[in-house]
Amino acid sequence: MTFQITSMLDEDWEQVRQIFQEGIDTGQATFETQPPAFDEWQSSHLPFGRLVARTGSLVKGWAALSPVSRRAAYAGVAETSLYVGQAHRGNGIGRSLLQALVDQSESNGIWTLQAVMLAENEASLALHRSCGFREVGRRERISKLNGVWRDTILLERRSGLP
Numbered sequence: 001m002t003f004q005i006t007s008m009l010d011e012d013w014e015q016v017r018q019i020f021q022e023g024i025d026t027g028q029a030t031f032e033t034q035p036p037a038f039d040e041w042q043s044s045h046l047p048f049g050r051l052v053a054r055t056g057s058l059v060k061g062w063a064a065l066s067p068v069s070r071r072a073a074y075a076g077v078a079e080t081s082l083y084v085g086q087a088h089r090g091n092g093i094g095r096s097l098l099q100a101l102v103d104q105s106e107s108n109g110i111w112t113l114q115a116v117m118l119a120e121n122e123a124s125l126a127l128h129r130s131c132g133f134r135e136v137g138r139r140e141r142i143s144k145l146n147g148v149w150r151d152t153i154l155l156e157r158r159s160g161l162p
Contacts, residue, residue: 002055003053003054003055003060003088003091003093003096004053004054004055005051005052005053005096005097005100006051006052006054007050007051007052008050008051008052008062008064009052010038012052012054012059012062013038013041015052015058015059016052016059016062017035017038018085019059019060019061019062019083019084019085020032020035020062020083021034021035022083022085022086023083027145027146028118028120028121029083029117029118029121029124030118031118031143031145031150044066045064045065045066045081046064046065046066046067046078046108048065048104048108049063049064049065049078049101049104049105049108049110050062050063050064050065051063051064051097051100051101051104053084053088053093053096053097059085060084060085060087060088060093061082061083061084061085061088061093061094061097062081062082062083062097063080063081063082063083063097063098063100063101064080064081064101065078065079065080065081065101065104065105065110065113066078066079066081067079068114075109076109076110076111076112077110077111077112077113077114078105078110078112078113078114079113079114079115079116080098080101080113080114080115080128082094082097082098082101082124082127084097089123094123094124094127095127095130095131098127098128098131099131101113102131102132102157105159106159106161110159111158111159111161112156112157112158112159113133113156113157113159114154114155114156114157115128115133115154115155115156115157116152116153116154116155117152117153117155118145118150118151118152118153119138119150119151119152119153120150125153125155128155128157129155131157132157133155133156133157134155134156134157135153135154135155136154136155136156137153137154138151138152138153138154139151139152139153139154
């Protein structure tokens with residue numbers, strides 16, 4: 001399966017939203033119950049590190065960075081989001097997106113990436129660990145999803161750049 005990693009374009013939003021919805025539908029990817037509106041998504045993510053895996057005009061997956069805080073002391077810390085379309089999972093897209101996200105984060109002064117995921121999301125946990133993330137904690141019964149208390153795992157990756 002061929003694809004390339006490119007910057008996300010505004011016109012990719014509908015496909016990005018659909019892939020996000022597919023992740024929501026698994027019940028393992030997020031506490032969100034529906035994708036946000038485009039303007040809300042735009043304002044909650046950093047201007048860099050917005051990537052898609054595509055073949056031609058078909059978006060197969062996406063990744064983006066969000067600030068963890070608006071405080072200046074945390075300007076170099078960002079949280080990852082990564083979703084691969086259901087029909088395209090298991091083909092290296094997630095790994096390619098995450099590695100490109102790491103590269104873009106480092107070239108933009110991010111020294112720590114964090115990822116928070118539901119404890120049952122074994123595929124995402126394994127992917128992040130394979131790209132240099134380490135587990136730093138478990139938050140038990142942090143929130144309910146569909147009426148059921150769920151735990152999250154916090155992972156982080158520290159940049160090796162000086």
